[in-house]
Amino acid sequence: MIDVKDLKVTFNKGTVMETRALNGLSLNVPKGQFVCVIGSNGSGKSTLQNALSGEVSPESGKIIVDDIDIGNWPAPKRCGLIARVFQDPLAGSCENLTIEENMSLAYSRGRRRGIGRAISSNVRDEFREKLSRLDLGLENRLGDLMGLLSGGQRQAVSLLMASLQPSSLLMLDEHTSALDPRIAAFVMELTRDIVTENNLTTLMVTHSMRQALDYGDRTIMLHGGKVVLDVEGDARDGLEVPDLIQMFEKAHGEELSEDSLLLG
Amino acid sequence: MSLIAFLGAIELGFIYGLVALGIFISFRILDFPDLTVDGSFPMGAAISAALIVAGYNPFLSTFIAILGGCLAGFVTAWLNVKLKILHLLASILTMIALYSINLRIMGRPNVALITEETVLTPFSNLAEYLGVSNYMLMPVVFFAFAVVVKFLLDWFLGSEIGLAMRATGSNSKMARANGIYDGKMILLGMAMANGLVAFAGAIFAQSQGSADVTMGVGVIVIGLASVIGGEALLSPKSIAKATLACILGSILYWLAVSLALNADFIGLEAQDLKLVTAILVALALVLPGSKFSKMFRRGAKS
Numbered sequence: 290m291i292d293v294k295d296l297k298v299t300f301n302k303g304t305v306m307e308t309r310a311l312n313g314l315s316l317n318v319p320k321g322q323f324v325c326v327i328g329s330n331g332s333g334k335s336t337l338q339n340a341l342s343g344e345v346s347p348e349s350g351k352i353i354v355d356d357i358d359i360g361n362w363p364a365p366k367r368c369g370l371i372a373r374v375f376q377d378p379l380a381g382s383c384e385n386l387t388i389e390e391n392m393s394l395a396y397s398r399g400r401r402r403g404i405g406r407a408i409s410s411n412v413r414d415e416f417r418e419k420l421s422r423l424d425l426g427l428e429n430r431l432g433d434l435m436g437l438l439s440g441g442q443r444q445a446v447s448l449l450m451a452s453l454q455p456s457s458l459l460m461l462d463e464h465t466s467a468l469d470p471r472i473a474a475f476v477m478e479l480t481r482d483i484v485t486e487n488n489l490t491t492l493m494v495t496h497s498m499r500q501a502l503d504y505g506d507r508t509i510m511l512h513g514g515k516v517v518l519d520v521e522g523d524a525r526d527g528l529e530v531p532d533l534i535q536m537f538e539k540a541h542g543e544e545l546s547e548d549s550l551l552l553g
Numbered sequence: 554m555s556l557i558a559f560l561g562a563i564e565l566g567f568i569y570g571l572v573a574l575g576i577f578i579s580f581r582i583l584d585f586p587d588l589t590v591d592g593s594f595p596m597g598a599a600i601s602a603a604l605i606v607a608g609y610n611p612f613l614s615t616f617i618a619i620l621g622g623c624l625a626g627f628v629t630a631w632l633n634v635k636l637k638i639l640h641l642l643a644s645i646l647t648m649i650a651l652y653s654i655n656l657r658i659m660g661r662p663n664v665a666l667i668t669e670e671t672v673l674t675p676f677s678n679l680a681e682y683l684g685v686s687n688y689m690l691m692p693v694v695f696f697a698f699a700v701v702v703k704f705l706l707d708w709f710l711g712s713e714i715g716l717a718m719r720a721t722g723s724n725s726k727m728a729r730a731n732g733i734y735d736g737k738m739i740l741l742g743m744a745m746a747n748g749l750v751a752f753a754g755a756i757f758a759q760s761q762g763s764a765d766v767t768m769g770v771g772v773i774v775i776g777l778a779s780v781i782g783g784e785a786l787l788s789p790k791s792i793a794k795a796t797l798a799c800i801l802g803s804i805l806y807w808l809a810v811s812l813a814l815n816a817d818f819i820g821l822e823a824q825d826l827k828l829v830t831a832i833l834v835a836l837a838l839v840l841p842g843s844k845f846s847k848m849f850r851r852g853a854k855s
Contacts (some may be wrong), residue, residue: 342730368732381730383723386716393713394720398731402713 291318291341291458291490296350298336298514310336311347312514318458318507323484323491325501327533328511334494337511338460341492343367355457369399372451374444376463381447384436388427388446391435392416395450419449423479441472445479452483459484461493465500477504498530510537554815560692562811566804567695568757571702572772573779573799575749579626580780581795582710583722583742588644588773589629590750592651593622595769597751598758599655602664605759611672615755622751623744625651630743634736655766663765671759691760698756702749703796709745710792718742750776771827778830779803781837806830 298311311333318324328334339345341352343364352360354370375381382391393407393416413431420428423445427438435443444464451459461480465473481504484491495501501508507521510533518537520528572594579587597618604614625647632643656662673694680690709715720728721738728735750772758764783802789795813821813829821829 344729363734364729365732365734368730373730375726375730380724381727383720383727385723386719390716390719393716394728394731394733397713397717400732402717402733404709404712404714406711407713407716408711 290320290353290355291316291492292351292353293317293337293341294351294353296337296340296352297348298333298340298345299348302348310514311340311350313350314511314515316509316516318490318492320490321488322507323489323505324493324507324509325505326492326494326509326511327496327498327501332511333514334511335462336514338373338462338492338494341367341458341460342371342373370457371460372398372454372456372458373460374447374451374462374464376466378440378443378447378467382435382443382450385434387432387434388420388438389413389416389431391446392419392450392453395453398454399456400454419453420446423449439472441468441476444468444472444476448476448479448483452487452489455487457490459489459491461491461495463494463496466496480504498533502528502530502533508533512537554811557688558811558815559808560688562807563692563804564688564695564760566807567692567699567800568753568760569775569779569807570699570800570803571753571756572750572776573783573803574702574706574796575746575753576773576776577780577796577799578706578742578746578749580777581722582719583739583746585630585633585722585739585743586641586644587626587629587743587746588641589625589647589651589743589747590773590776591769591771592648592655593625593747593750593769594754594757594772595655595764595766596625596651596658597622597754598764598768599658599664599754599766600751601755602666602758602764603658603660605666605669605671606664611670611674611759615672615752615759618755619748619752622754623748625751626743626745626747627740629747630740634739652766659764659766662767663763665763666759667762672756673759695756695760699800702752703800706796707793714738714741771830774827774830774834775806776803778834778837779806781834782806785837785840 293314293316296311296314297309300306300308300310314333314337326334326337336345340347343362347360351358359367359370383394389408393412396412416431417428425442425445427442427446435446438446448464465476468476477500480493483489491505493505502525507519508525509516510518517540518533520536572590575590576587579585600618600621601611601614604617605611629644629647632638632646633640638646673691676690676694677687680687683690710719717728717733718738718741720731721733721735725735728738754769757768779802780799781802782805783798783800784795786801786805787794787798789798810826813819814823
């Protein structure tokens with residue numbers, strides 16, 4: 290369960306560049322829910338994720354994950370609870386380490402690292418089995434450098450890596466936006482399978498309203514650092530992109546072009 | 554080249570192989586351009602020499618010298634990680650500070666060790682017992698030192714912490730996202746790197762018979778030359794091969810130096826050594842396919 294209360298984040302405070310990225314954002318996500326987050330540029334989507342992961346420290350507000358207040362935890366400590374997949378396929382893995390070494394790093398997420406071997410034949414078998422589900426032939430390339438893989442392959446492996454250890458929250462940051470449409474669809478299907486199998490509480494930021502309606506259980510829209518739209522269940526079923534735009538305009542009295550969302 | 558010159562080059566190659574391994578940790582594993590080594594090498598020499606002259610056990614003295622080097626590397630990393638000083642500048646600050654500190658440790662610019670008992674004395678005695686010359690046995694001794702350190706380093710880098718350290722240098726954001734405290738990894742790695750360099754400085758002083766405050770000048774460039782040369786030689790894909798390349802590169806470097814100095818027709822003399830090394834490193838950096846070219850030529854983009 291994720292409970293974000295009245296979160297405020299301001300960049301460049303006290304200067305002419307001052308921007309309020311999150312303006313008292315509150316969000317409650319029950320366990321196992323898959324939430325899609327949309328919003329235009331500067332709406333606070335990325336800041337919300339960075340505040341949750343600890344890369345950005347909020348001025349005020351609370352972040353509670355599974356009844357633990359993690360507001361003061363440094364970023365590496367939060368990883369025991371939060372798994373991430375980044376937008377940039379190159380950001381989620383180390384290109385000059387091998388596939389199995391990258392997986393081993395993710396395998397140790399949230400655990401204490403010691404001087405035991407990073408890779409044993411047991412974990413290697415486990416990695417091979419996990420990779421084989423991708424059907425990309427990577428199970429035979431465990432010793433290859435990550436940098437040899439394509440963006441889509443790396444993103445698929447990053448997703449697997451994020452699910453190697455249990456976590457209270459999986460955060461996906463536009464993780465398909467840098468991929469070509471065919472690979473993006475493949476990665477989204479994989480996302481859906483992994484989330485369902487592990488019953489993961491998921492927060493997926495996406496640039497595509499279509500994706501935000503097709504996947505997950507709930508769609509929220511951010512604007513001006515707040516949640517301005519929140520639909521789930523029956524109200525969400527059968528909803529189309531134009532409906533979403535209309536709902537936003539009604540709720541906010543502001544005109545919204547689909548472009549601004551797509552670009553965000 | 555005489556046999557003595559040849560074996561001397563091999564001996565230096567193994568000693569400086571330890572420097573190359575240290576530089577491999579900072580430059581290649583952590584992606585941290587570290588000039589502290591120019592100060593931590595003579596620091597290792599200074600601490601061990603001062604303690605040996607004061608009557609301490611040479612092994613204990615060498616051990617304390619290693620700890621001194623670790624501390625120096627830790628300070629550089631701390632300046633960078635905690636005070637956010639640019640890594641290169643942080644290492645220059647420590648290097649300059651160490652010049653004064655090394656003078657303080659020795660109390661004078663150089664300390665002679667010729668008559669003292671050192672960590673090498675037991676091996677000299679062994680050579681005498683076996684009836685072989687000292688210069689024949691010493692390369693074997695330093696070979697053993699280098700090999701032990703190489704395998705310890707391989708073992709460490711294959712551990713969970715070692716892998717975490719490699720991830721930190723490769724992609725720190727990814728490392729943090731997987732629960733790695735990247736700052737701590739830099740502190741640990743830099744301490745290890747400079748501890749190794751101080752160890753090399755300590756045994757170098759003991760094998761040469763003196764410690765001198767200026768003996769660190771250019772160590773960084775010699776170490777880099779070794780690492781780059783070794784990589785060109787083996788193009789290593791694994792850690793075990795990469796550490797082997799460091800040591801081989803160092804031996805190659807000292808053999809080349811020895812050859813150049815012994816070949817009178819080239820007209821090189823000992824004082825030209827650092828110039829030649831600098832030119833070699835510059836050439837190695839611009840050669841196509843150099844892994845270092847990315848690291849040292851950024852910021853100079855056209």
